[in-house]
Amino acid sequence: MQIHRRFAALPGNARGASLALGNFDGVHIGHRAVIAAAGEAARRLGVPLGVLTFEPHPREVLAPERAPARLTTFARKVRLMEELGVEQLIALPFDHRLMSQAPEAFAKEILVDLLSIRAAAAGHDFCFGHRRSGDMAQLSTLGRQMGFAVQSVHGVELDGQLASSTLIRKLLLAGNLADANALLGANFCTGGIVVHGDARGRELGYPTANIQAVGRKTLLPANGIYAVRAGVQWPDGLLWYDGVCSLGTRPTFDGNDRRLEVNILDGRYDLYGLRMKVEFVARLRGEEYFADIDALIQQMARDCANARAALCAAPPSLGTGKGRIIAG
Structure with a gap:
């Protein structure tokens, strides 16, 4: 083209x-x-x-x-x-x-x-x-x-809903990813640059890439936990990985700024400074407060398992470019 x-x-x-x-x-x-x-x-x-x-x-x-x-x-x-x-x-x-x-x-x-x-x-x-x-x-x-x-x-x-950009924005902001993706005809996708965070995920055994948006104002869906495909733009090409994403303010740790954090399900990589695309495949649950860290870690393990199942069942992605997909 x-x-x-x-x-x-x-x-x-x-x-x-x-x-x-x-x-x-x-x-x-x-x-x-x-x-x-x-x-x-x-x-x-x-x-x-x-x-x-x-x-x-x-x-x-x-x-x-x-x-x-x-x-x-x-x-x-x-x-x-x-x-x-x-x-x-x-x-x-x-x-x-x-x-x-x-x-x-x-x-x-x-x-x-x-x-x-x-x-x-x-x-x-x-x-x-x-x-x-x-x-x-x-x-x-x-x-x-x-x-x-x-x-x-x-x-x-x-299903009785007239496709429009306005309606899709409302669905995403309401956490209705399934209907939004159906009206899009592809999975919703955003992205940015991987930047340093608090390293909290690494301390808990689930290292995350913190994504800072770049360019014009783009939408983020409702806070929650999502099964995602993460596209990393390496110097020699684009590779896609299965992942689980946390979007929100991290209430367990008294956070107040909204962050997009992605855990790649298999493997640990040095991603700082690289561009990452995040394709939202399924919404797993809303954002929650946990009274103790052990309960949070147990839930993170369940989130990873649920993300694997959702990604395994998901159809091939559209609009992901020519990069190879490395499944988790």
Whole structure:
């Protein structure tokens, strides 16, 4: 997949595609339906499949203090889209010039003059142009006038829940990882840099990697204990390991700052300074206070056993890149 973030010299193969339009935070099952619709048009027309997304998220420009935490980093969005067969990813810079552009100007200057698109697909509630004044009905009209096909894609429901980035954020914050992952169509994933912590886990016999988030604000799910897959970016490549994760304030030790800590189930490694991805596979339990350390250690042993069982039963991961998986 080719990624385009600069447009002064856009290559010819980035033009003439069938494009899925949207922000695609999470690349959830509703987004996948839009990309699939664009893919069908691409095959019919014999042109590349592309995605036009906005970077940063429009709300991060319009109201940064109220912007939602991201479900996916840009890098993970890229990996997920690549697995869906996207050939061209257009990351359009969302700035004050773009947000002041009239819908007609967006269609003419971006979709036609810059990208020469053959077809476009978007969710039925997609809006574009100044103050979100353009809708799918207007895009269809502009497409007929300017020579590209337009398909409006209805939302996708799963067990009576309409897939949306907003709903998935709420589910994750409520601790409902199973429903969130089902609507995402992949396991929720975050990550960061491994930094030094209190070494408390090592003292208890369960050493943990403390993860410090990097980049733009990304979401963390509800506090608790999770079965995870941990992707370590070693100098010679990415390796994935089975693990168990503690997310919370460590009430047994009177902690007050929220930490993401991962115990790799088999093996001990020097991970400081390395990047680690954390894929949340199953929620095992909520965060608890333990009156004595022995009770905590016994529960940690049960957590590890439960994590192994959950990971063994879990399907293969999506969006994990090309790294090898080393099971626990």
